[in-house]
Amino acid sequence: MGKCRPLGFLISLPFALIALILSFVGAIIWLIGSILSCICPCCVCCTGIVNLAMTLVKLPVDIIIWFIDKIPC
Template sequence: MAKCRPLGFLISLPFALLSLILSLVGAVVWVIGSFLNCICPCCICCTGLVNMAVSLVKLPVKIIRWFTDQIPC
């Protein structure tokens, strides 16, 4: 229970909710970018777009971890 920081988790929830919306947008962009990448694999910009979308999908978890690391016991 040494890593249990409920205050940091509670403070991060509104920001995680906003980033959840961004992650849904990222998931849509990821699906479209993957589809475009399958159609034309020579298009290098689609690969960058897909990588950006994957980082948007991971954003809520990163925000919650950042907030919980900032709050001391």
């Protein structure tokens, strides 16, 4: 089965659900930060906020992959 580890996937689901909520918050922050950086390109702080928001959007997938890699069976 290769990398198919159903136990790691099942254990990661509650944490991925919480991370999914955070990713929606990250998407909203990303949208607002993108609009602000288009309106005022001199706002350097918006770039950092947008990068943080993109990390939040990728969080559910990263959590599932992390759990699948940690469970050996």
